[in-house]
Amino acid sequence: MVRAPADWRSVLRRAEILVRRHDIRSLELLLPALRWRDVTARNRAVVLLARLGPMAVPALFARLDDAATAAERGGAADALGRIGDSRAVTRLVRALADPAMTVRRASVIGLLRLEAMNAVPRIARLLEEDESGGVRVIAAGVLGKFEDPRAVPALVRALVDVQWYVRQASATALGQIGDRRAMVPLENATRDPRKSVARAAAAALRALRA
Structure with missing residues (x-):
């Protein structure tokens, strides 16, 4: 530079x-x-x-x-x-x-x-594999905005990510997608030790039940 x-x-x-x-x-x-x-x-x-x-x-x-x-x-x-x-x-x-x-x-x-909906599987893989929490949190947020059910498995697994902000973004994304496969993992996430993650999971559950 x-x-x-x-x-x-x-x-x-x-x-x-x-x-x-x-x-x-x-x-x-x-x-x-x-x-x-x-x-x-x-x-x-x-x-x-x-x-x-x-x-x-x-x-x-x-x-x-x-x-x-x-x-x-x-x-x-x-x-x-x-x-x-x-x-x-x-x-x-x-x-x-x-x-x-x-x-x-x-x-x-x-x-x-x-x-670029065709990029959803690749972004989901980034969420699971990227070494940077800053990249993973962006990937989770973007997957939620795409609202593509193909992202649900990766987002569910990200509910136990080592970084709390990735877990929070993943819970929010699952609420945006609205796939009921995420209900049990989100219920578990309502007991996350980080309050912001637990609140995001609870909000996502409300969206799924609406």
Whole structure:
């Protein structure tokens, strides 16, 4: 990562003018910004890349696949999800195996934005296997938003995850999906020693019984 230039706001203003014109030259200003250390500046560049739309997709694929820094790959995943181009689904699924947890998280969120139901089994596997609790909790939340019954077995097993926030997110997701296979595991989870998990399980049970 590199320090953002002192005039980064001016750089992004120039890029925004080009984006409004759908001018591909805006990529020359925006792609290097994915390496900037300043999170605010980098996030603004991501938003502008998303506004550029499908013409940015090939360049973002290249960054997602080959960029040296996690910030670049994560920014590319974020922008691809925001653009909403279905061509990105396969690349984002592949990025779920990225060594950086920030990239895996951005890819899960991108797949949700793309409404990529075919990615549900892969995200469910991420919930069960990823070493990062931060990734697992995002995966659980996204699976709940998909409301796909295929995720129920993984979410049930995640009710005993070592991290309480993953257990809580999994209980909430099961309530969103509404599959009655989860009732007994959720009843058990109402006795979780972490009160927030127990409350989430109780709320999920109420949703299933409604």
